Amino acid sequence: MRSFLLLAICLSITYWLTACVDSLDLTLNSTIDVLVVDGTITNLPEPQVIRLNRSKADRLTGRFGAVPITKATVEVIVDSTQVIPCHETVDGSYQLPSDFKGQVGHAYQLRFTLSDGTRYLSTRQVMPAVAPIRSVSARFNPVALPAEQQLDGGYRAGHDVFIDTQDPADQANYYRWDWKLWEKQSWCRSCQEGVYSVNNILLHTYKDKTFYVAGNDLYEDCFVPVNYMEAGQPPFQAGLYVYDYPCRTDCWEILYSYALNVFDDQYTNGNLIQHRSVAQIPYYDSTACLVEIRQSSLTQSAHAYFNQFQRTQMTNGLTDTAPSAPVGNIRNVADNREKVVGYFTASAVSPKRYWIDRNDVTGLPFGNIVPEKVAWQPGAAFFYSLNRRQPIPEPIYPYPSIRIWGGPPRPATAICVPSDSRTPYKPDGWQD
Incomplete structure (x- = not known):
């Protein structure tokens, strides 16, 4: 990918x-x-x-x-x-x-x-064949990200990651380095023009012209009403809006490098490759993160x-x-x-994993450089880093225009769906 x-x-x-x-x-x-x-x-x-x-x-x-x-x-x-x-x-x-x-x-x-x-x-x-990575180290750098990878507003702070590896002397070797990053994720679903529903919504079934009625089957998805022009159907808000839903369980976002880093051992054959720069991890959030460095032949x-x-x-x-x-x-x-x-x-x-505790950082993470004045939410800094906006939770009161009768209490929480970019399973090497 x-x-x-x-x-x-x-x-x-x-x-x-x-x-x-x-x-x-x-x-x-x-x-x-x-x-x-x-x-x-x-x-x-x-x-x-x-x-x-x-x-x-x-x-x-x-x-x-x-x-x-x-x-x-x-x-x-x-x-x-x-x-x-x-x-x-x-x-x-x-x-x-x-x-x-x-x-x-x-x-x-x-x-x-x-x-x-x-x-x-x-x-x-x-x-x-590929030589094993001997060691990994990281150092905070306020201008770690190259100019072509800088974030909005010219933000470049992050951690430079370095490796040591012993290059074999009996052959020509060609290397490639990339990385995989796990960050703790607090927000698992965003619903546009709808609300998150844990249970299925029964078709053409309403209560008091106010509620859509939930069934007993799991749905775990955004419910966006369709206007059936029925007399008993509850009204719902028109226009563009979004609600964001917190994760029900632990969840980790998985991010990947996209910049290339390749190397020819022509001038270092058989020597110890020391302090080779292999990754620049953006300072998205003030909490710790886990990175896996992959050294490939x-x-x-x-x-x-x-x-x-x-x-x-x-x-x-x-x-x-x-x-x-x-x-x-x-x-x-x-x-x-x-x-x-x-x-x-x-x-x-x-592969070799390395825990970046971010205790050596200075300044604000990218996710806290927020233009708008909004109430702080758990995980909001990392959410902003990914989405360039603050999370908008479904309000407790006043109620959203789409109201659901039955199912868990509102606002709902969302499941962490496993994918290439997200996992509910604690990665090896993660420190609580």
Whole structure:
């Protein structure tokens, strides 16, 4: 997912690469319809997912959007003999069997066929070994975030994260670093033009022309009334409004890096890599957080491809002009003229988690630099960091225009729904 987000951002940049990667001496200029592939096989017991999207530019505005490619047949070929099928979990995401993980020294190749019969094939990628991370450290820095990653108002405070690792001397090594961040989340759902309901709402069932009536089945979603023009239906507020609902249980937001950080050991072969900067964690909130640093091996060709992004990273927003984008190692079997963006590769990963207590910070976190004067709510600083506004709880009184008879007391609390960006399960390494 991180690589796809980066590719999507890059497809929205005005000026892009004109350099080449070995034999892949190709770029896409002013492309308005391009296939984007994101897939990395790792050696960890984690979901192994291939993502297929089509990036299209609006013909009027030029702005890019990603459309998931569904109903494709996706396979990973291991050592040119074993074929592992993937199954589509959500639109555009194809996951290998849950017990599958890559192995160092084995070769992997992506093959997929779209619903219209178009076939694609990647180059073979042999998974290289990776050195373990020896140690992790972090230091607060009021200007940690690079200018292109600064938050609103030029906010750049955060923690610089560093690692030490021993580079093997007997081979060329190519590295990539990224991170995964857990922050405590207090607000689990926002409902626009509606209210959160724990139980299902019975259709065409009202009480005293004031209440919608809840059933006994779990619903756990936003209820937005439909005007049936019925005499007994309660009136409800028109116009745009939103209510935010606190989490019923513990919940953690999961954030990912999107900036590339790759490295070639050409000048450090066999030496101890010390105090290598691998992450800049924004100072979202004054409470502690947990970060996982992932040190990944890259094949030489994958490093060359991603190194293009690192040299010209411009990740601070969308533009109105159609861009250029680098072509990866995936080709249309029947038509070499089609250019496919993205790279399929295989990486061994050494992960290490680190607790940032934020006791060394100075100044206010980004979430507390709030323009409007509002009452403080638990978790409001982090909520503001994500949404650029304060949470708006459902009022106790005066009542909201949508009132529900039955179910738990109002205002309701919302469940923490597990996803790539949220979990109700306490992450390993979290300190209470």
